[in-house]
Amino acid sequence: MYAPASHDELTGLINYADQQLSALRAAVYGLTEAQARETPCRSTLSIGGLLKHVTRGMRGAVKEFDGTAEVRALDASAFAEYMGSFALTDDETAAQIIADFDDARAAFLEAMRAADPDADAMAQPAPWAGIFDSRPMKTRYFMVHQIEEYARHAGHADIIREQLDGMTVPALEMSLAGAPANDFFTPYVPQSGTLLA
Numbered sequence: 001m002y003a004p005a006s007h008d009e010l011t012g013l014i015n016y017a018d019q020q021l022s023a024l025r026a027a028v029y030g031l032t033e034a035q036a037r038e039t040p041c042r043s044t045l046s047i048g049g050l051l052k053h054v055t056r057g058m059r060g061a062v063k064e065f066d067g068t069a070e071v072r073a074l075d076a077s078a079f080a081e082y083m084g085s086f087a088l089t090d091d092e093t094a095a096q097i098i099a100d101f102d103d104a105r106a107a108f109l110e111a112m113r114a115a116d117p118d119a120d121a122m123a124q125p126a127p128w129a130g131i132f133d134s135r136p137m138k139t140r141y142f143m144v145h146q147i148e149e150y151a152r153h154a155g156h157a158d159i160i161r162e163q164l165d166g167m168t169v170p171a172l173e174m175s176l177a178g179a180p181a182n183d184f185f186t187p188y189v190p191q192s193g194t195l196l197a
Contacts, residue, residue, distance in 0.1 A: 001170070013143045014112050020150035021105050024054055026172040027157035028098060030190030030197060031164070040163035047160050048094040049087045055101045056085040058108035061146055064121065065111040068136035071134055074127055094195055112146075115139050183191050 002019040005012075027047045028036055036048035063069035072078060088097065117140035125132050158169040167188060175188040176196070190197040 010117055014109060017147050017150060018109060020147060021153045022173055023169050024051060024155035024157050024178055026159045027169050029172045030188060031192045032194055033094050035164055036195060037048045037088055038164060040160060045156055045160060047157050048097055050157050051097050051101045052088060053085045054150060054153055055104045057149060058104040062107050062111040064142060065115045072124055074125055079176055117143060
């Protein structure tokens with residue numbers, strides 16, 4: 001949880017984004033490689049797939065922040081690549097996806113720190129939302145949109161994790177942070193050899 005604080009706007013936005021990324025990462029804590037690929041809900045989402053997808057999103061966001069992003073193609077190939085980012089391929093491992101996620105996260109947060117929320121920018125087309133052209137925005141809008149997307153996927157990961165073994169992401173986050181047991185919380189102890197253990 002991003003605890004209440006008297007931070008400036010940019011610090012607050014960064015901390016909210018980072019908190020959602022922490023939740024996503026915590027969702028994989030103590031899972032096996034096979035569990036990271038499981039899709040226990042009616043969709044095809046898995047925790048490993050969500051980490052891979054958000055990693056792709058963070059890398060794209062860095063390019064948006066530093067002004068090197070190109071307008072995305074709106075063709076079937078680009079859409080297939082986007083949809084493919086939600087699932088691990090046979091030659092990818094959850095352990096490698098976590099390492100990629102960690103690298104992308106560091107670069108994303110650094111780029112966000114260097115950005116001016118009030119700067120003018122252009123939003124990418126979003127045909128899945130009926131927006132087929134680039135549109136003007138403030139970087140602030142883009143930052144908040146990143147938080148929105150990461151929060152949505154952190155919620156997906158929390159639901160999937162609860163379906164896998166009943167663990168909740170907040171309890172996993174507190175366990176990773178080394179929080180002591182109390183009347184409201186019992187630390188999670190992962191099996192040896194599982195992810196992040």
